[in-house]
Amino acid sequence: MFTDIQICLAEVVAGSAAWLGRGLSCVCAQRRESDARPSFDLTPAQEECLQRLQSRIEVSYDSSIPEHQEALRALWNASFPEEELRDLISEQWKEMGWQGKDPSTDFRGGGFISLENLLFFARNYPYKSFQDLLRKQEGDRALWEYPFAVAGVNITFMLIQMLDLEAVKPRSMAGAIFLKFLSENESAFDLLYCITFKLMDNQWLAMHASYMDFNTVMKSTRRQLERELLLEDVSRLEDLPSYSLLTR
Numbered sequence: 001m002f003t004d005i006q007i008c009l010a011e012v013v014a015g016s017a018a019w020l021g022r023g024l025s026c027v028c029a030q031r032r033e034s035d036a037r038p039s040f041d042l043t044p045a046q047e048e049c050l051q052r053l054q055s056r057i058e059v060s061y062d063s064s065i066p067e068h069q070e071a072l073r074a075l076w077n078a079s080f081p082e083e084e085l086r087d088l089i090s091e092q093w094k095e096m097g098w099q100g101k102d103p104s105t106d107f108r109g110g111g112f113i114s115l116e117n118l119l120f121f122a123r124n125y126p127y128k129s130f131q132d133l134l135r136k137q138e139g140d141r142a143l144w145e146y147p148f149a150v151a152g153v154n155i156t157f158m159l160i161q162m163l164d165l166e167a168v169k170p171r172s173m174a175g176a177i178f179l180k181f182l183s184e185n186e187s188a189f190d191l192l193y194c195i196t197f198k199l200m201d202n203q204w205l206a207m208h209a210s211y212m213d214f215n216t217v218m219k220s221t222r223r224q225l226e227r228e229l230l231l232e233d234v235s236r237l238e239d240l241p242s243y244s245l246l247t248r
Helices: 044-057 066-079 091-096 103-109 112-124 126-135 148-162 173-184 188-206 211-229 241-245
Strands: 009-013 016-020
Touching (some): 103 112
């Protein structure tokens, strides 16, 4: 089913977007040099945490690096423990929702951190949350579903853009609030990724969405996540209403 599915991943640059894939438009807003948005001062601890996260974001997936190869194998083993992966380039990967037999071609939009996010999800919420999403076991599913793995890369990319994580300072209240959480929990980005993936699937089911609705669902997910981050009674990620969607 997933062979011809291509979900757009955009690399936002000043005034334009570079596209990967065709058929779906980009869900991420473009940035322009003329944008006038406020920035928020950071504490030294927040600056240090942001820099460490940015170092992760800057790492591209490289299939020649043994650590990256092992992470990819680990993702397969966590996803399909009952099935042996024959090779890192294999038709088996399509079972997980990659566009082809080589997942490395799908990491261009999200980098190595998008693989780390998926692996964190698989290891920390393995049974109900991760496996239910992977195998589409919850709810009344569409005939033409979103491809799990490529959707995961889109989520990583969307969060980086939404929270302005490549900027020196956050330029939105949601980004500033997230950096507070990050300074208190080094795994905050990975945890927020898991929450967002479950929220996206929840929105997908509520909207009775199908493949061509993916961008609409992503936009709705982003708006809901931004609203939740701004709630007054949210002092940590575990306080987000959508955190309750996660089950171990």
